[in-house]
Amino acid sequence: MRGYFRPRAAAAAERAGIRTGLRWKLSAAIALVGALVAIALSLVVHNAARVSMLDNARDLADERVLVAQRNYELSGRLNFPNTRIDDPGLPEELRRKVEAGRRATYVADRPGGATEIWAAVPLKDGHVMSLHTGFTDRSSDILSDLDQALVIGSIAVVLGGSALGVLIGGHLSRRLRKAAAAAHRVAGGEPDVRVRDAIGGVVRDETDDLASAVDAMADALQQRLEAERRVTADIAHELRTPVTGLLTAAELLPPGRPTELVQDRAEALRTLVEDVLEVARLDGASERAELQDIVLGDFVTRRVAARDPRARVRVVHESEVTTDPRRLERVLSNLLANAARHGRPPVEVTVEGRVIRVRDHGPGFPEELLAEGPSRFRTGSRDRAGRGHGLGLTIAAGQARVLGARLTFRNVRPPGAAEEEPPEGAAAVLWLPEHAPTNTGSHPLPRLP
Numbered sequence: 001m002r003g004y005f006r007p008r009a010a011a012a013a014e015r016a017g018i019r020t021g022l023r024w025k026l027s028a029a030i031a032l033v034g035a036l037v038a039i040a041l042s043l044v045v046h047n048a049a050r051v052s053m054l055d056n057a058r059d060l061a062d063e064r065v066l067v068a069q070r071n072y073e074l075s076g077r078l079n080f081p082n083t084r085i086d087d088p089g090l091p092e093e094l095r096r097k098v099e100a101g102r103r104a105t106y107v108a109d110r111p112g113g114a115t116e117i118w119a120a121v122p123l124k125d126g127h128v129m130s131l132h133t134g135f136t137d138r139s140s141d142i143l144s145d146l147d148q149a150l151v152i153g154s155i156a157v158v159l160g161g162s163a164l165g166v167l168i169g170g171h172l173s174r175r176l177r178k179a180a181a182a183a184h185r186v187a188g189g190e191p192d193v194r195v196r197d198a199i200g201g202v203v204r205d206e207t208d209d210l211a212s213a214v215d216a217m218a219d220a221l222q223q224r225l226e227a228e229r230r231v232t233a234d235i236a237h238e239l240r241t242p243v244t245g246l247l248t249a250a251e252l253l254p255p256g257r258p259t260e261l262v263q264d265r266a267e268a269l270r271t272l273v274e275d276v277l278e279v280a281r282l283d284g285a286s287e288r289a290e291l292q293d294i295v296l297g298d299f300v301t302r303r304v305a306a307r308d309p310r311a312r313v314r315v316v317h318e319s320e321v322t323t324d325p326r327r328l329e330r331v332l333s334n335l336l337a338n339a340a341r342h343g344r345p346p347v348e349v350t351v352e353g354r355v356i357r358v359r360d361h362g363p364g365f366p367e368e369l370l371a372e373g374p375s376r377f378r379t380g381s382r383d384r385a386g387r388g389h390g391l392g393l394t395i396a397a398g399q400a401r402v403l404g405a406r407l408t409f410r411n412v413r414p415p416g417a418a419e420e421e422p423p424e425g426a427a428a429v430l431w432l433p434e435h436a437p438t439n440t441g442s443h444p445l446p447r448l449p
Contacts, residue, residue: 023169023173024166026165027161027162030162030164030165031161031165035157037157039154042153045146045150046146046147046150049142054107054115054117058119061118062105062119065119065120065130065131066103068129069129084130085129087128087132090120093106095120095128097120098120101122105119115134117134172207175200175207178198179199182195182199182211195211195215243269246266247270276391279398289327289402291322293320294320295319295320296321297318300313300351300356301313303329304336304349311346311349312346312349313349314351315351316350321354323432328403330395331396332358334393334395335393336349339359339428340360342426343361343425344360344363347360354432355430355431357429358428358430360425360426361425364411364422364424364426365409370409403433405430405432409429410427411426412424
């Protein structure tokens with residue numbers, strides 16, 4: 001059985017993906033909404049102010065033309081500024097209203113942005129008196145100042161909204177990051193960690209609901225896994241007695257080929273039961289290392305020679321480590337058995353400081369197992385007819401965790417070779433920690449270079 005801890009596809013997606021923070025997304029959204037609202041309000045205010053000023057200008061022109069009409073009818077002379085009798089430039093629409101006997105005003109927008117105000121009134125002699133003025137400079141200045149104030153206000157709204165978005169998004173992002181970190185700790189095997197307690201805070205929001213849901217899910221999964229572990233352990237424990245009796249009975253059979261076959265299968269069944277029990281104990285996270293100081297290179301050389309004399313051992317750099325020799329020997333034996341079963345000779349074991357590498361020259365680890373990691377009762381054979389039960393590397397990985405070590409797997413390819421090319425072998429690497437596990441089982445994980 002072959003395995004690997006981190007999916008390559010996930011790592012590639014993480015490298016290729018574009019990561020953006022929640023605070024910046026929220027800030028951009030608030031800034032965009034603020035800009036749209038500011039623009040809409042600015043247009044409404046600008047148009048309302050312009051309409052109001054034009055109405056005032058029309059009322060003023062209407063009053064002035066009435067005064068000019070009275071003066072003209074009393075004195076017979078046209079002495080009021082900007083007034084004319086039967087002005088040929090009078091707009092046609094305004095002329096028709098006045099000829100119908102109505103006093104009216106009119107606003108005309110000329111090319112170039114100039115605005116003209118017209119007021120006209122019918123005279124008793126049938127002529128038309130009109131007053132023609134432009135939009136005053138003071139009104140234009142007021143509109144210009146108003147537009148400037150609206151622009152400044154819109155910019156302030158956008159900047160303020162962005163700052164508010166950063167603050168709100170930052171607070172929410174921090175809570176989510178704390179929740180994610182706590183969830184990763186739970187996934188890493190710390191069942192006592194509570195996501196809801198990790199995020200803290202007094203005011204409850206959707207983040208607290210999410211954290212509570214994650215805690216509930218983690219509790220349910222933990223209970224389920226514990227129930228499965230107990231069932232597996234109980235079944236394996238109950239099988240030990242009949243399997244032992246089967247081995248004893250097989251020894252009483254008369255010598256011969258059938259007897260050898262029965263004894264071989266009974267021994268394989270006992271090995272399977274013992275492996276299942278060991279996996280159940282490792283899953284319970286109750287195993288503790290019994291530490292001793294050993295010289296790693298010498299220890300590995302002797303154990304490999306006893307386990308597989310054909311394997312080559314090379315000590316690049318000797319070191320003294322504090323670890324559990326029995327568990328380390330178990331990890332090493334399983335890696336060697338895996339290489340012998342699924343790989344091809346020569347099997348090479350290299351010791352360099354605190355790092356042990358076991359390499360074979362076979363077809364390499366299956367890609368699905370590299371992606372998903374060691375899995376019990378699954379081998380590299382697609383038709384499930386391969387040799388072994390898939391427990392070897394599962395036990396090796398579990399024992400490595402008890403030692404505070406890290407066990408990784410990879411395929412060996414020539415330098416510069418493409419991923420599609422077949423590998424030249426498989427390598428399992430055991431990274432022993434710099435500091436040994438404590439009595440409580442806690443330990444720092446080693447950093448990969």
